[in-house]
Amino acid sequence: MYAWLAASLFALLIATGLIMAISRAMAGRIHDLVGAMSQLAEDNAQVAIPCQDDTNETGKIAQALTVFKASLVQRLRLEAEAALVHEQTAEKLRQMQAQHEDSTKELAFVVDAVKRGLNQLYDGDLTYRMSERFPENFKSIRMDF
Secondary structure, three states, X not given: OHHHXXXXXXXXXXXXXXXXXXXXXXXXXXXXXXXXXXXXXOOOOOOOOOOOOOOOHHHHHHHHHHHHHHHHHHHHHHHHHHHHHHHHHHHHHHHHHHHHHHHHHHHHHXXXXXXXXXXXXXXXXXXXXXXXXXXXXXXXXXXXX
């Protein structure tokens, strides 16, 4: 009877040891996977995905994380491209605004000069000539006046 009790106790100790070893190994793998998940959640696309070679559930989780990582890499790439396009568009807009301001100033100058010329003609001065230098786009107006 004591032999049977000793054998049962021995088997129980071995089973407990195996359960502890398996639990510890699984907990370590899951801890590593959770760490990788946390890094992916923080947009770290450089994180290494552990347990990819496992054939059990941790391997399946690792495969899913690999898909998430690929999606993260693509999203980060698209965001970088969008930021570049946004900056290029903003620069183009600044250039167009500057051109518009320059054109508006040139047009205001020409309108003012023509107005002075028309006032001179209205006052009877038929010899009035515009002596101001006109912008290139408006030279014909000065020449025709």
